[in-house]
Amino acid sequence: MFTTAFLDLPHLASAHGCVQLPGSKSISNRVLLLAALSHGTTVLHDLLDSDDTRVMLDALHALGCTITPGQVTPGQPLHITGLGGALPADAAATLFLGNAGTAMRPLTAALAVLGGQFEMTGIARMYERPIGDLVDALRQLGCQIDYLGTPGYPPLKIGHPDFAAHLAAPIRVRGDVSSQFLTSLLMALPLLARTQAITIDVQGELISKPYIHITLELLARFGIRVENHGWQRFVIPAGSHYQSPGAIHVEADASSASYFIALGAIATGDNGQKSIKIEGVGLDSIQGDIRFAEAAQAMGAVVTGGPNWLQVQRGAWPLKAIDLDCNHIPDAAMTLAAMALYADGTTTLRNIASWRVKETDRIAAMACELRKLGATVEEGADFIRITPPASVQDWQAASIHTYDDHRVAMCFSLAAFNPAGLPVRIEDPQCVAKTFPDYFEALFTLVQPSVPAPVICIDGPTASGKGTVASLVAQRLGFALLDSGALYRIAGLAATRAGIPLEAAHAQQIADLVATLHIVFTPDQRVLLGAEDISLAIRTEAAGMNASRVSAFPAVRQALLQLQRDFRRLPGLVADGRDMGTVIFPDAALKVYLSASAQCRAERRFKQLIDKGLSANIADLLADLQARDARDMQRSAAPLKPAEDALHWDNHAERTIEQAVQQVLAWWEQRQPFAAAQRP
Numbered sequence: 001m002f003t004t005a006f007l008d009l010p011h012l013a014s015a016h017g018c019v020q021l022p023g024s025k026s027i028s029n030r031v032l033l034l035a036a037l038s039h040g041t042t043v044l045h046d047l048l049d050s051d052d053t054r055v056m057l058d059a060l061h062a063l064g065c066t067i068t069p070g071q072v073t074p075g076q077p078l079h080i081t082g083l084g085g086a087l088p089a090d091a092a093a094t095l096f097l098g099n100a101g102t103a104m105r106p107l108t109a110a111l112a113v114l115g116g117q118f119e120m121t122g123i124a125r126m127y128e129r130p131i132g133d134l135v136d137a138l139r140q141l142g143c144q145i146d147y148l149g150t151p152g153y154p155p156l157k158i159g160h161p162d163f164a165a166h167l168a169a170p171i172r173v174r175g176d177v178s179s180q181f182l183t184s185l186l187m188a189l190p191l192l193a194r195t196q197a198i199t200i201d202v203q204g205e206l207i208s209k210p211y212i213h214i215t216l217e218l219l220a221r222f223g224i225r226v227e228n229h230g231w232q233r234f235v236i237p238a239g240s241h242y243q244s245p246g247a248i249h250v251e252a253d254a255s256s257a258s259y260f261i262a263l264g265a266i267a268t269g270d271n272g273q274k275s276i277k278i279e280g281v282g283l284d285s286i287q288g289d290i291r292f293a294e295a296a297q298a299m300g301a302v303v304t305g306g307p308n309w310l311q312v313q314r315g316a317w318p319l320k321a322i323d324l325d326c327n328h329i330p331d332a333a334m335t336l337a338a339m340a341l342y343a344d345g346t347t348t349l350r351n352i353a354s355w356r357v358k359e360t361d362r363i364a365a366m367a368c369e370l371r372k373l374g375a376t377v378e379e380g381a382d383f384i385r386i387t388p389p390a391s392v393q394d395w396q397a398a399s400i401h402t403y404d405d406h407r408v409a410m411c412f413s414l415a416a417f418n419p420a421g422l423p424v425r426i427e428d429p430q431c432v433a434k435t436f437p438d439y440f441e442a443l444f445t446l447v448q449p450s451v452p453a454p455v456i457c458i459d460g461p462t463a464s465g466k467g468t469v470a471s472l473v474a475q476r477l478g479f480a481l482l483d484s485g486a487l488y489r490i491a492g493l494a495a496t497r498a499g500i501p502l503e504a505a506h507a508q509q510i511a512d513l514v515a516t517l518h519i520v521f522t523p524d525q526r527v528l529l530g531a532e533d534i535s536l537a538i539r540t541e542a543a544g545m546n547a548s549r550v551s552a553f554p555a556v557r558q559a560l561l562q563l564q565r566d567f568r569r570l571p572g573l574v575a576d577g578r579d580m581g582t583v584i585f586p587d588a589a590l591k592v593y594l595s596a597s598a599q600c601r602a603e604r605r606f607k608q609l610i611d612k613g614l615s616a617n618i619a620d621l622l623a624d625l626q627a628r629d630a631r632d633m634q635r636s637a638a639p640l641k642p643a644e645d646a647l648h649w650d651n652h653a654e655r656t657i658e659q660a661v662q663q664v665l666a667w668w669e670q671r672q673p674f675a676a677a678q679r680p
């Protein structure tokens with residue numbers, strides 16, 4: 001997951017390939033709660049690992065469920081032993097539910113029915129998301145719920161219920177604000193239906209029926225067969241009780257599929273050879289958002305599918321503008337707003353009032369950010385109308401504010417296919433953690449940029465600080481890192497171990513050996529040669545000097561050339577070394593040359609070695625690095641020198657690491673076209 005302040009998506013040209021989607025959030029959090037309320041142990045396969053499922057798991061754990069392993073682990077099922085429909089009389093907990101509506105609302109209903117002393121808390125946005133209609137419905141039953149802040153909104157305090165004389169009458173709940181209120185009652189009230197039927201009457205037109213469909217399907221899997229009377233009355237039969245179904249497989253998230261369906265519609269090849277294959281969810285999905293595929297088809301996408309897969313290709317181009325009632329696909333419909341940027345006219349998405357009370361006010365958010373890109377947008381209480389930028393020149397490079405809303409971030413990644421060749425900045429990319437932590441990584445496996453991914457080169461002499469600065473710049477931008485010096489150090493180490501003299505006469509032998517090496521740079525910056533961790537072995541001064549020797553041989557440099565260029569990937573690369581800007585990446589978007597006096601560098605290296613527990617002597621270090629400078633600068637093959645277009649930074653003794661990092665980032669920013677983000 002990208003945890004950077006922003007993520008710059010270079011302009012993207014095309015896409016193709018296969019993506020395996022993570023589990024559905026809606027299904028994951030429902031089955032977690034149903035398993036927790038049931039008798040017996042449920043084995044859950046393919047659960048989503050995200051912010052929202054994590055807060056649900058933490059809450060269930062706090063309530064006394066036995067959960068193994070304690071967290072969602074890739075490729076491993078999760079076992080939950082349920083509470084058997086009851087809690088101890090003295091049950092008490094404060095539950096933090098983040099911004100997860102699928103945890104806050106159903107847990108509130110279940111705990112209000114089970115009784116205990118509970119505080120239901122979350123982040124600030126959760127306290128702006130209404131829950132009053134659910135609380136009103138539960139109070140009709142005799143549940144004890146108090147508001148701890150603004151009436152009608154979390155945080156809440158839950159006590160022990162008094163059901164005397166309340167259960168016989170139908171429970172009324174509004175269905176026109178959020179279908180989660182009805183879902184919550186449908187999941188909680190079977191706990192009271194052992195001896196008598198419970199009836200729920202929906203007030204107003206029920207929105208988002210597909211989500212109720214998911215709830216009913218999953219309830220049936222756990223032994224609860226609810227009668228559905230025209231989506232207005234639901235009856236939980238007497239004698240209902242939760243029973244674990246044993247094992248459950250969670251479908252991949254149909255809402256998450258929408259971004260890749262849109263990707264296929266927008267970015268696959270004109271000749272029909274390229275397509276996007278989506279695995280984990282198919283046209284027979286129980287999730288309502290699968291009907292996004294129909295909307296995408298109406299805009300021109302060619303969608304085919306089977307039981308557990310979808311395949312999407314571009315059809316009509318430009319896409320066709322549509323006018324659609326989106327009540328049946330409230331979440332996925334946001335993706336249509338992004339697709340509308342590529343349509344042949346004005347697209348209107350109607351009946352989306354629920355967008356206003358989601359993670360953010362999604363109508364306002366989408367309108368604001370689409371306008372930043374150059375679209376004309378009209379918004380109303382329950383609709384949004386989008387006209388794409390009138391011409392290529394009307395597109396603007398925008399820094400997209402994401403409002404802590406995963407769907408805003410994912411939708412706007414699609415803007416990187418704009419016809420103007422502009423990059424797109426996504427602020428706070430880690431908000432996708434709510435449902436799809438690795439969304440951008442998945443996207444990058446499918447897309448091709450219109451020009452090679454951007455590279456920042458940082459060259460300079462030994463101990464000038466290149467490695468330190470490069471690593472921090474890469475971290476801040478979410479870019480990959482190439483420590484090219486490490487490759488020469490590995491070459492020197494491998495040759496020495498193989499007993500090959502580090503002399504020109506043996507250059508080809510060393511180059512041949514280098515070509516056979518299996519080198520891995522781990523995400524935590526360790527270096528592996530085969531299975532061996534050689535991170536420390538290549539950091540000694542002797543290893544640096546040996547690296548300097550082998551690096552003077554053209555055959556060795558040639559053997560490492562493509563390996564270095566292969567580090568170039570989306571969203572970008574920071575490369576440090578001696579010839580990054582002059583030879584390896586001559587087209588780099590930014591080239592920096594770091595320097596510092598030999599004395600300053602020797603003192604820094606001395607401190608660095610002592611801090612690592614290695615012995616050192618400043619005079620020896622000074623002599624060594626001067627010898628290394630001379631060899632690196634005077635060799636004929638790719639000598640150390642600043643590229644003609646490099647920017648210079650004197651990293652002298654009074655300058656800090658952070659100053660150098662800020663300077664490189666400032667130079668980088670000067671080359672970006674993003675205007676300062678306009679906050680709404």
Ligand SMILES: Nc1ncnc2c1ncn2[C@@H]1O[C@H](COP(=O)(O)OP(=O)(O)OP(=O)(O)O)[C@@H](O)[C@H]1O
Pocket residue numbers: 460461462463464465466467468469485544604605607608651655656657658660
């Ligand atoms: N202003 C600064 N900028 C960068 N590094 C600094 C600075 N001040 C102190 N240092 C320290 O200098 C030491 C040498 O830095 P670093 O290892 O990044 O250099 P390098 O140029 O990559 O060296 P080499 O080419 O030998 O790998 C590190 O311990 C680093 O923390």
Ligand SMILES: Nc1ccn([C@H]2C[C@H](O)[C@@H](COP(=O)(O)O)O2)c(=O)n1
Pocket residue numbers: 462463484485486488489544547548551552576577578579580628632
């Ligand atoms: N691009 C590069 C990187 C490194 N070298 C050589 C010269 C250095 O003395 C040696 C070790 O590099 P360091 O880890 O100190 O950056 O490797 C090179 O020739 N070209």
